Amino acid sequence: SLKGRTAIVTGSNSGIGLGAAEELARAGADVVINSITDRPEDHALAEKLAAAHGVSVRYLQADMSKPDECRALIERAGGCDILVNNAGIQHVAAIEAFPTEKWDAILAINLSSAFHTTAAALPGMREKGWGRIVNIASAHGLTASPYKSAYVAAKHGLVGFTKVTALETAGQGVTCNAICPGYVLTPLVEAQIPDQMKAHGMDRETVIREVMLDRQPSKQFATTSQMGGTVVFLCSAHADQITGTTISVDGGWTAL
Ligand code: NAD
16 A cells, blocks of 8 residues: 555646555555646545545646746655656657657656656665656657657656666665556547547547557557556555656557
8 A cells, every 4th residue: 555655746637647646645645736737636546546545645736848937846745755747748740840849848848857756766766665657658768650759759758768767776775667558548638539540531440540550459448547557556655666667558560
């Protein structure tokens, strides 16, 4: 059980981050959820999670593209035992047409935010002699696709940063690993299905199999709760000696 532990999950008002927050709460951790927005429904989500699992859940707004806000998030939370760096965005374009501001935003949110939160969280973890850092990378942290230059560069960078964090904390009760999801069925991905069906003139099943899961040999989406379950495993005592590595949850994508 993660009772008495505090987890911060960046970018967690939807998708994989929310799945991680839910599974951490189910395992007994107190959780801080975060996103860039500050809407009543964000705070309501925290209350709902807290009530469902009998743990403390707070919503803290912070923009993960801003170094100061990344560091302040950790401080406002009062430090953390578990840090899940999950916030991420995507943009798809050829290199010579890739907008500079999109490149900068993807590098800031998908990569640099993890550096800032980790730097702010590590002193407290070292002091307690226990900590877990889980970076949500991607199959694109291990392989590439055309037109995703910034995303692939940031996710490869995040895998590298994961290894350095593991080396600097080895033997101190702190571990750092990256999860590399393949295609996960999040609301964002679900919303793309109707457009893809229209664009390819295919029914739902065919467009999922032939287009969206083209590179995922299982031909099945991974789920947000499977991602959350993998985070919880990495926080368990079974994973004490797992550090500096990647766990692919990708239906065989990177085995191809
Ligand atoms: P999502 O859009 O549902 O979640 C992204 C989260 O990040 C949201 O909560 C969003 O509000 C937040 N966010 C975006 N910009 C932010 C900012 N500046 N500051 C704070 N929060 C911000 O998408 P998702 O699919 O759940 O993605 C979560 C992570 O998983 C990302 O890092 C993504 O790259 C990674 N991932 C997703 C998939 C997939 O198939 N869905 C596959 C591999 C990796």
